[in-house]
Amino acid sequence: MKNQSNFLAYIFLFLTVTFWAGNFVVGKFASLYEVPPFSLNFYRWFFAWLILAPFTLPEIIKKKDYIINNYKLFIVLGVTSITIFNSIVYYSLNFTQVISGVLMISTIPVMIMFFSSILKIERTNLFQIIGVILSFLGVIIIITKANFEILRNLNFNKGDITMVIAMLSWALYSTLLKRQKYEISQLSLLQVVMSFGLVFLIPVYFIEYQLGFRITLDKPFYLILSYVVLLPGLASFILWIKGISMIGANRSGVFLHLMPILSAIMAMIIFNEKFMFYHMLGACFIVTGILLSNKKVRNA
Numbered sequence: 001m002k003n004q005s006n007f008l009a010y011i012f013l014f015l016t017v018t019f020w021a022g023n024f025v026v027g028k029f030a031s032l033y034e035v036p037p038f039s040l041n042f043y044r045w046f047f048a049w050l051i052l053a054p055f056t057l058p059e060i061i062k063k064k065d066y067i068i069n070n071y072k073l074f075i076v077l078g079v080t081s082i083t084i085f086n087s088i089v090y091y092s093l094n095f096t097q098v099i100s101g102v103l104m105i106s107t108i109p110v111m112i113m114f115f116s117s118i119l120k121i122e123r124t125n126l127f128q129i130i131g132v133i134l135s136f137l138g139v140i141i142i143i144t145k146a147n148f149e150i151l152r153n154l155n156f157n158k159g160d161i162t163m164v165i166a167m168l169s170w171a172l173y174s175t176l177l178k179r180q181k182y183e184i185s186q187l188s189l190l191q192v193v194m195s196f197g198l199v200f201l202i203p204v205y206f207i208e209y210q211l212g213f214r215i216t217l218d219k220p221f222y223l224i225l226s227y228v229v230l231l232p233g234l235a236s237f238i239l240w241i242k243g244i245s246m247i248g249a250n251r252s253g254v255f256l257h258l259m260p261i262l263s264a265i266m267a268m269i270i271f272n273e274k275f276m277f278y279h280m281l282g283a284c285f286i287v288t289g290i291l292l293s294n295k296k297v298r299n300a
Contacts, residue, residue, distance in 0.1 A: 006246070009242070009243045009246035009252075010243075010247075012239040012240075012242050013239070013243040013247075013252055013255040016235075016236045016239045016240045016243065016255070017255050017256060017258045017259045019231040019239075020232050020236055020259055021259045021260075021262035021263040021266060022227070022263075023227075023231075023232035024089070024093065024098045024101055024102050024263045024266075024267075025267060025270060026224055026228060027089060027090045027093040027098075027228075028093045028098050028267070028271060030090060030093070031090075031093050033221070035215060035216075035220070035221055036213035036214065036215060037087060037090035037091040037093075037094065038087050038091070038201070038204050038205055038207075038208045038213075039205055039208055039209065039213065039215050040090055040215075040224065040228070041082075041086045041087040041090055041201065042198070042201050042202070042204075042205040043225055043229075044086065044228045044229050045082055045086070045194050045197060045198055045201065045233070046198060047225070047229045048194060048229050048233045048234055049191065049194050049195065052191050052194075052234070055187065056185075056187055056188040056190075059184060060188050060191060060192060063183060063184050063188070066184070071196075074192055074196045075200075076173075076176060077173055077176060077193045077197075078192075078193045078195065078198075078199070078200065079197060079200050080172050080173035080176070081169070081173040081193060081197060082193060082194055082197020082200075082201060083197045083200040083201045083204070084165070084166065084169040085166050085169045085170045085173065087201070087204065088166035088169065089101070089163070091159075092159040092160070092163040093159065094159060095159025095160075095162075096157055096159030096160050097271075098263055098266070098267035098273060099263070099267050099268075099273050099279055100142050100143075100159075100160060100163070100279070101159075101163050102259065102260040102263040102264060103138075103142055103264075103279060103282055103286060104139050104142060104143075104160070104163050104164060104167050105166070105167055105170075105259075106257070106259065106290075107135040107136075107138065107167060107286055107289070107290075108167055108170055108171050108174065109290060109293070110128075110131050110132055110135040110289050110290055111135070111167060111168060112171045112174050113128050113131070113132065113293050114128075114132045115171055115172050119175060119179070128292070128293045130292050131288075131289040131290065131291075131293030132293065133289070134285045134286075134288050134289035135285065135286050135289030135290065135293075136289075137289075138282040138283065138284070138285030138286035138289060139167075139282065141281050141285060142160065143156055143157070143164070144156075144278075145276070146277065146282075147278075187238075187241075190237060257290070260283075
């Protein structure tokens, strides 16, 4: 029974990272079909909010005093994850390759350790410091395409630069998320975070609309929206919770490293993107940084 349970957990976790990997590919499709990134993100979380509401609102109403007392934390969680991260990822994919984006996003576990150290949530060892440096070097190599004339002339692809902002935003969100225990279920927590994120996403949506970037209600938009709401938005979150509950957070976390691999394979097949030398070199630095960051220091 245990082996069967483990196998089921592996299926859940593999589907989770596959849907998340597909989010980058669908985000690229959105750019090709000229779906405005901030509008797409607004509707993604608006419809996810509506779907979850019947299941979470009773608990949220019951715990309203707790939520109000901690509103500052929930605002930061909502802004960093819903308002900034997802919007910037979709925006960045208008200008950069899927492969470059997912390789940079793969540094998030190392950046979480960096923020945990700054915020004094966890102690940092020498290996983690070196890991952060190497991961950042990997990101710089990808941004500059291993051509340091680009660095000298500050002639960057703006999609690569904004993807760094997305990476740091999600790392800060993840760090704050694990800083304390919450008095509400994970599903209701997601609903609260979505609620605060949407509040700050509304003005951004209207600014984009006023600038003339408007959604065309056609088949591509409906397909893109359906995917981002149902699979990476809701199904992945539920499957991730189930997987962690079955085999634990540490063993589940390993599956996250599949995401850049899956996204890269999808991008090469669907968009004919090329895995260039600078991708390989940057990935080597990032992987080395991740491995060093997870190395435990033995007590003497």
